[in-house]
Amino acid sequence: MNTLLDEYYRHDLHNPNFIERKASLNEESVWIMGIAQSGKTSLIKNYLLSHKKSTYLYLDCRDIRLEIHELNEHLEPFCREHKIKILALDNYRTNIKLFDLEQIILASEESNQSSFETLSLHLLDYEEFLAFESKYYDSSALNHFFQLGGFPAMHRLPSEDRPLYIQKTLFRTLNDIELSIMIQASKMVTQKVSTFTLYERLKSERKISKDKLYLHLQSLFDKHYLYGCEKFNHPSAIKKLYLCDIAIKHALILQKHFGKVFENLIFLELIKHDIECYYDEGIDFYLPQRNQIVLASAFANEHALFKKVEALEGFIIMHQVKEVIVVTMNLENVLSHPIAKIEMVPFSQWALGEE
Structure with a gap:
């Protein structure tokens, strides 16, 4: 095992064409949580490469040569002998024993099971996407974002390889039941979906119990492959279902x-x-901390918007909503309404302003 650890220790790390993310590492021990291909490895390597090579050890825990029992026996003595200050365990597994060190960096899809700070690494937001795709910083950028989504590697792939890239990523990281759930979720995205509804869909395809489905579905939520949006003031109501990236829907x-x-x-x-958000009847997103309603209407027209806002007057008055933001593809306008300010904002402008 010491031979393998020494091999890792002497390897030169490579992180070509790294583009800064909004998330970054400091000198604290941290657990980086993010789905497969979200950029965890690049973030770690970029940080390590800013330090003297002899002070850190990077291990990819997927390496089958890293037999856990032997690793637990040899890792700490190796770090002490070589005066390692920073230990980075990529694709960390919880049966690898940790010990006191100046800094430990863990990266995994799993939720934080240590006392370290958690750094949640999302896929690219629109602003980060523009940094990765600087040549598209024009009117075509938004359309390109709709095609590629937020996986950092997508902008380097030919268009014909992108669906297979997503499929391979999911096949490698999810089990059969989780993959089946993701396929069904892709068909029901933005809908109010209960566990029972998913069970009814899946039981026609495979033999599965409700308990087993619940465990795998919860795992997908915990790892942030799926998100559920709560109904405002009704936490027990059925949640609206969202994917972690639109490219998954295109690929599945x-x-x-x-x-x-x-x-x-x-x-x-x-x-x-x-940003804290909820849904309600007729309301895509309610942002209570901002007293805002956000409506998704790519190709909105003023007459339909007035009708929609009229139906929401009770909610607007009760919750003292100050403005209704209608996110569009490219329409921009401010409408005069007696109940609340209605502002039509293009997605690119709205997304870049949501700090």
Whole structure:
């Protein structure tokens, strides 16, 4: 085992064409949580490469040569002998024993099971996407974002390889039941979906118990492959279902529905900016901390918007909503309404302003 550890220790790390993310590492021990291909490894390597090579040890715990029992026996003595200050365990497994060190960096899809700080690494938001795709910083950028989504590697792949890239990523990281759930979720994105509804869909395809389905579904939520949006003031109500990235929908099913994709993108921008949001009847997203309602309407028209807002007057008055933001593809306008300010904002402008 010491031979393998020494091999890792002497390897030169490579992290070509790294582009800065909004998330970054400091000198504290941390657990980086993010789905497969979200950029955890690049983030770690970029940080390590800013330090003297002899002070850190990077291990990829997927390496089958790293037999856990032997690793637990040899890792700490190796770090002490070589005066390692920073230990980075990529694709960390919880049966690897930790010990006191100046800094430990763990990366995993699993939730934090240590006393370290958690760094949740999302896929690219729209602003980060523009940094990765600087050549598209024009009118075509938004359309390109709809096609590629937020996986950092997508902008380097030919268009014909992108669906297979997503499929391979999911096949490698999810089990059969989780993959089946993701396929069904892709068909029901933005809908109010109960566990029972998913069970009814899946039991026609495979033998599965409700308990087993619940465990795997909860795992997908915990790892942030799926998100559920609560109904305002009704935490026990059925949640609306969203994917962690629209590219997954494109890769898993042929069904097209631009409106649902558009709404999913808006939800993800809210999540990535840590903005508290809920849904309600006729309301895509209610942001209580901002006294805002956000509606997803890619190709809105003023007459339909007035009708929609009229139906929401009771909610607007009761909760003292100050403005209704209608996120569109490219329409921009401010409408005069006696109850609340209605502002039509293009997605690109709205997403870049959501700090």
